Amino acid sequence: MNINYSNSDAIPPHLYPKWIKIVFIFILALIAYTIYLIPKALRVRNDVKLSDMFFKRADSLFKAQKFNEAIPLYKKSSYLSWEKKPIKLAICYLKQNNTNSLHTALGILSTAIADTSNFNEIVKALPSKYLPYIKPHHVYMGKIHIHTTYNFDFSELEKEEPTEYKKIKNAENIYLNFIHTNPNN
Numbered sequence: 737m738n739i740n741y742s743n744s745d746a747i748p749p750h751l752y753p754k755w756i757k758i759v760f761i762f763i764l765a766l767i768a769y770t771i772y773l774i775p776k777a778l779r780v781r782n783d784v785k786l787s788d789m790f791f792k793r794a795d796s797l798f799k800a801q802k803f804n805e806a807i808p809l810y811k812k813s814s815y816l817s818w819e820k821k822p823i824k825l826a827i828c829y830l831k832q833n834n835t836n837s838l839h840t841a842l843g844i845l846s847t848a849i850a851d852t853s854n855f856n857e858i859v860k861a862l863p864s865k866y867l868p869y870i871k872p873h874h875v876y877m878g879k880i881h882i883h884t885t886y887n888f889d890f891s892e893l894e895k896e897e898p899t900e901y902k903k904i905k906n907a908e909n910i911y912l913n914f915i916h917t918n919p920n921n
Contacts, residue, residue, distance in 0.1 A: 787813045791821070803828040823854045830861040838863070 794809035810825045822844050829841035845858065 794824070798824055798828065801831075803831040823858065827857055827861045830858070830863075833863075 790809045791813035794806045794813060797803075797806040797809065807825065807828045810821055810828065813821060826841040826844040829837040829844070841862075
């Protein structure tokens, strides 16, 4: 008995229908892209763990009232705590009690979202003369969207940091000149 294992009825690869070739190439490309993304996914996972570690460390420093040490760690932490991070960072800046830090904190708070307890923390940390400038803009799904309406008084900044004051005044003059020369804008 002579058994022939070669299949003479099989179609050679160059005669396959075009759609089979396209599907095969698509599957190979999908596999290659998945293999390409694996190291990136691992890197992102490690970054998320590192960011979480930074946030937890910053939180422990915040509770210990070491605000100067907590600020860089809050900045290094990423999107994990997109609601808590700006509030805590702003409170750290407010606790430093200088004009530059206050301006930075108000800038951060202008787009912040807080819950009631966080908003109360901000109100306690904010110097009383600035309280009228920070308002709950609206409440959505139990969260307070903060809005700052502070018109900065640069007289304190002029005394504390004259170079910063000059930069701000220069930028303000450039803006005013632009408005006067281009009234349609």
